[in-house]
Amino acid sequence: MTPGKDFTPYAPRPATLVRKVRLSDFVTLFEFEQDNGRPLAHKPGQFIQVSVYGVGEAPFSISSRPKAGTNSFEIAVRNIGSVTSALHALPVGAKVGIRGPFGSYFPVQEFVGKDTLFVAGGLGYIPLRSLLRYQLRHRDEFGRIMLLIGTRSPSERIFVDEIEKLSQRDDIEVMETVDCVGDSCWQGNVGVITTLLPKVRLDVENTYVAMVGPPVMYRFVIGACVGDQCISPERIYVSLERKMKCGLGKCGHCQINGVSACVSGPVFRYTDIEPLKEAL
Amino acid sequence: MSAYIVYQDQLPGLFRLWAKIYKVHVPVQTAPGFYDFAPWEPGGEVAWDYDLTVNPLKRFLLPPREDLVVFDARDYTAKGVFEAPQQLLFGVHPYDLRAVAQLDQLMEHGSPDKNYRRRRDNTVIFAMEPLRIAPDAFWSTMGAGRADIGFDLYWTKIGPATFFVEVGTARGEELLLAGGEVERASAAHHEAARRTREATRRHADAHGLKFPWQELARVMAKAWDDSIWREKSSMCLACGSCNLVCPTCYCFDIREEMDETMTRGRRWRQWDACMLPSFALVAGGHNFRAKHLERYRHRYFRKGKYIFDMIGEPGCVGCGRCIKACTARIANPLTVFNRLWEEYA
Ligand SMILES: Cc1cc2nc3c(=O)[nH]c(=O)nc-3n(C[C@H](O)[C@H](O)[C@H](O)COP(=O)(O)OP(=O)(O)OC[C@H]3O[C@@H](n4cnc5c(N)ncnc54)[C@H](O)[C@@H]3O)c2cc1C
Ligand code: SF4
Ligand code: SF4
Ligand code: FES
Numbered sequence: 001m002t003p004g005k006d007f008t009p010y011a012p013r014p015a016t017l018v019r020k021v022r023l024s025d026f027v028t029l030f031e032f033e034q035d036n037g038r039p040l041a042h043k044p045g046q047f048i049q050v051s052v053y054g055v056g057e058a059p060f061s062i063s064s065r066p067k068a069g070t071n072s073f074e075i076a077v078r079n080i081g082s083v084t085s086a087l088h089a090l091p092v093g094a095k096v097g098i099r100g101p102f103g104s105y106f107p108v109q110e111f112v113g114k115d116t117l118f119v120a121g122g123l124g125y126i127p128l129r130s131l132l133r134y135q136l137r138h139r140d141e142f143g144r145i146m147l148l149i150g151t152r153s154p155s156e157r158i159f160v161d162e163i164e165k166l167s168q169r170d171d172i173e174v175m176e177t178v179d180c181v182g183d184s185c186w187q188g189n190v191g192v193i194t195t196l197l198p199k200v201r202l203d204v205e206n207t208y209v210a211m212v213g214p215p216v217m218y219r220f221v222i223g224a225c226v227g228d229q230c231i232s233p234e235r236i237y238v239s240l241e242r243k244m245k246c247g248l249g250k251c252g253h254c255q256i257n258g259v260s261a262c263v264s265g266p267v268f269r270y271t272d273i274e275p276l277k278e279a280l
Numbered sequence: 281m282s283a284y285i286v287y288q289d290q291l292p293g294l295f296r297l298w299a300k301i302y303k304v305h306v307p308v309q310t311a312p313g314f315y316d317f318a319p320w321e322p323g324g325e326v327a328w329d330y331d332l333t334v335n336p337l338k339r340f341l342l343p344p345r346e347d348l349v350v351f352d353a354r355d356y357t358a359k360g361v362f363e364a365p366q367q368l369l370f371g372v373h374p375y376d377l378r379a380v381a382q383l384d385q386l387m388e389h390g391s392p393d394k395n396y397r398r399r400r401d402n403t404v405i406f407a408m409e410p411l412r413i414a415p416d417a418f419w420s421t422m423g424a425g426r427a428d429i430g431f432d433l434y435w436t437k438i439g440p441a442t443f444f445v446e447v448g449t450a451r452g453e454e455l456l457l458a459g460g461e462v463e464r465a466s467a468a469h470h471e472a473a474r475r476t477r478e479a480t481r482r483h484a485d486a487h488g489l490k491f492p493w494q495e496l497a498r499v500m501a502k503a504w505d506d507s508i509w510r511e512k513s514s515m516c517l518a519c520g521s522c523n524l525v526c527p528t529c530y531c532f533d534i535r536e537e538m539d540e541t542m543t544r545g546r547r548w549r550q551w552d553a554c555m556l557p558s559f560a561l562v563a564g565g566h567n568f569r570a571k572h573l574e575r576y577r578h579r580y581f582r583k584g585k586y587i588f589d590m591i592g593e594p595g596c597v598g599c600g601r602c603i604k605a606c607t608a609r610i611a612n613p614l615t616v617f618n619r620l621w622e623e624y625a
Contacts, residue, residue: 007360010360011348011359012349012356014356014357053538057534080564097356097358243559245534246532250532253559263390263391278569
């Protein structure tokens with residue numbers, strides 16, 4: 001498709017809500033289908049801008065894996081402001097506008113033949129899920145897959161059933177922890193996500209890290225060493241959120257020092273952002 | 281490059297011709313000592329000797345509010361909006377031209393901005409050598425005293441009623457010759473223009489940066505933890521005036537509104553300002569630049585380093601508008617840059 005004379009990257013395309021799944025008190029999974037019938041053609045880690053007309057537009061990571069031959073894709077949204085609450089109020093069958101996919105992505109080809117350690121803090125599992133599901137789909141091409149998940153409290157856990165199923169598989173190692181238990185009947189690990197690190201045996205020379213969560217988590221994990229071996233920062237990929245408006249590197253909102261997070265990010269190799277004072 | 285000689289008495293005729301095709305804007309005095317670009321009117325005064333206009337040119341190319349998309353909320357269709365009036369800006373000083381040349385590059389960089397491009401394509405720029413220099417200006421030492429690209433014609437006043445007009449584009453030449461024959465410039469005219477410009481330059485160079493602007497990014501790179509950011513920003517009112525008047529500030533917000541039927545609406549961009557507290561504020565209350573210091577520093581780093589790293593010249597053209605606009609008297613890039621030079625040269 002060659003864009004016509006009046007094509008503009010600012011005009012959203014219609015997509016239809018086909019499924020809504022409640023993931024926690026505040027987070028819902030949305031499955032959409034592009035009305036043009038085409039696949040979204042995204043790469044793991046990329047995001048889209050979603051519009052509810054009359055309310056506005058907001059960026060969300062694409063949570064499903066890239067799928068050829070289908071026009072459907074998923075996002076998972078925390079209800080926290082105007083666009084996100086408007087999305088939560090939409091009935092199945094309703095339409096939204098989408099722009100994108102935008103931004104950088106996890107370099108999947110680089111991960112081939114290597115082990116991958118996923119570190120998901122808070123809602124970090126949402127963007128990581130796209131890469132994880134891709135790897136599980138092409139399981140033979142990758143080495144070990146390890147998934148660490150840290151959530152503040154048991155009630156904030158998302159994708160609970162899905163993660164339960166993953167932990168029953170023998171081709172992925174799943175470990176989960178919560179910061180504090182509250183009054184639930186949580187039986188699992190308690191403590192911040194870094195307390196899980198010593199429990200995984202890593203072949204550090206052969207492992208890539210894909211990590212999404214709050215910046216404090218990054219600082220801890222990046223400093224972490226297993227025994228006397230440390231994870232090489234060149235093989236650590238993180239995703240950084242900023243305020244985003246245009247998604248095109250123009251509006252200036254997402255800048256981390258001189259870098260536009262919407263174009264050069266959201267996914268960065270850790271060593272590329274290490275010199276940026278505003279990154280973490 | 282070809283050049284012509286135009287006499288003052290030929291101008292009204294030319295303006296009338298241009299105004300048939302273009303919305304023509306010229307510098308005028310709006311109050312004693314204050315100037316701005318305004319639509320040309322037959323018989324109206326042109327402020328030939330203005331030193332600085334209150335507003336830069338960006339409003340002609342990146343308006344304060346510009347529609348991008350119209351949408352229909354019933355079927356979720358959306359369509360681009362491109363508005364690009366035919367306009368001619370007469371009497372643009374070189375530093376403002378330089379700022380436009382920067383916008384040209386930055387808007388084209390990566391994903392080309394079609395709305396900007398179309399406006400720019402429909403905008404004729406007739407530049408003019410300044411006859412007076414604003415007290416706060418330091419453009420000459422920022423490398424913005426002479427623009428060699430971005431103009432259609434370049435006018436230099438070389439006598440009481442004589443202009444030396446250098447051709448920048450074929451479109452410019454055509455407009456100049458639209459009214460009939462125009463005298464070709466002689467070698468002596470070329471020499472007179474060169475001398476006029478040299479005099480302006482000498483005068484302009486007397487005030488400004490104490491070091492070659494080429495060194496700016498290198499100096500900035502060392503200045504992240506400098507005490508100047510705290511010192512200056514402690515007085516900042518976070519009003520965003522410095523962003524507003526700056527010819528090279530182009531950050532924008534995107535907003536939308538439904539019409540009265542609640543079925544259709546429009547989405548537009550409007551100027552935003554990195555000095556405003558809300559600029560990097562996200563849902564849930566986290567602010568990526570919550571402190572005055574962080575926002576103040578960011579603005580100077582954009583001017584002195586980030587844009588420099590992208591296009592090889594400072595993102596400040598030294599017009600001095602922010603100096604005048606800042607009621608807290610802290611937005612002087614020259615003071616900042618010169619002090620950092622003293623510390624880190
Ligand atoms: C690359 C990226 C990926 C993201 N992925 C997800 C995701 O998968 N799931 C999820 O729940 N949230 C995600 N977010 C955060 C999400 O974009 C915000 O929660 C959302 O913008 C809030 O919009 P609102 O209108 O509900 O909030 P309001 O506070 O009403 O915000 C108004 C407007 O400000 C801007 N804005 C506010 N907060 C943010 C923010 N955090 N990031 C960018 N722009 C913002 C948006 O344009 C928004 O429409 C992501 C953000 C980024 C930058
Ligand atoms: S920073 Fe100030 S002096 Fe520099 S271009 Fe902007 S308004 Fe002019
Ligand atoms: S004009 Fe002055 S007071 Fe206002 S935001 Fe800029 S530096 Fe701060
Ligand atoms: S979102 Fe506009 S520049 Fe990145």
